[in-house]
Amino acid sequence: AQSVTQLDSHVSVSEGTPVLLRCNYSSSYSPSLFWYVQHPNKGLQLLLKYTSAATLVKGINGFEAEFKKSETSFHLTKPSAHMSDAAEYFCVVSTIKAAGNKLTFGGGTRVLVKP
C-alpha cells in the first residue's frame, strides 16, 4: 500500500522569499516520488522525480526536493519565489509493485505569491 500526505493545503509567500511545500509518504516498497505542478486551467507538469539515486533532486524552474527515508518525507523547496510559481503542487508516490504503475497523489498545496 502507498499513501501521500501534503501537510498544507495552502501556502502564501511573498515574491523573492523561500518556498517550502511539505510532503510525507508511506510505502511498502522502495518508492519513486514525484512533484507535479498545475497552473490554472492546465494539466499537470512534472517538476522533478526521485528514483533511489541522489537524495537531493533538482527540478525545473529552480525547485528542488530532498528525500529523507528516516522521516518518510519529500519536501519541495525553492530559494526565491516568483510570481509565476503561483499554482497547485502535487506530491506523488509510486512503487514498482503498484498495479499498472499506479501513482498515488497527495491532496495538493495551492501556492499564492504576493508581490
Added chain:
Amino acid sequence: NAGVTQTPKFQVLKTGQSMTLQCAQDMNHEYMSWYRQDPGMGLRLIHYSVGAGITDQGEVPNGYNVSRSTTEDFPLRLLSAAPSQTSVYFCASSQRQGPYNSPLHFGNGTRLTVT
C-alpha cells in the same frame, strides 16, 4: 507537436445521459490513463492502458468504460451520468515503462458538470 489533446473542454450533462470524453496523443506513448480531480483529493486513477487492446481498472472505475483500439486514442465513456461524476477529468500518457519510470504528459482537462 500537440502532445495530449482532450475534447471537449467543458460539458454539462443531465443525470442519466451518456457521453464520451475524447483523448488523443501524438507521442507514440504506449501507456495512457484517465484521472479525475476533485478538490482536496488530488487525482484518482479511473482506468489505464499499457497498449492497444489492453485496459485495466484504476481505483475509481465504477460508472466508466474505456477501450483502446489504437495507440493514439483512449476515449472514456460515461454510461449513465450521475451528479457524483461532476469533476475535472484528465487524460495522461507516458512511455512504455509507465509513470513509475517516465513522466506523465497531461492534457488540459475536461470540466464536467452533471445536473
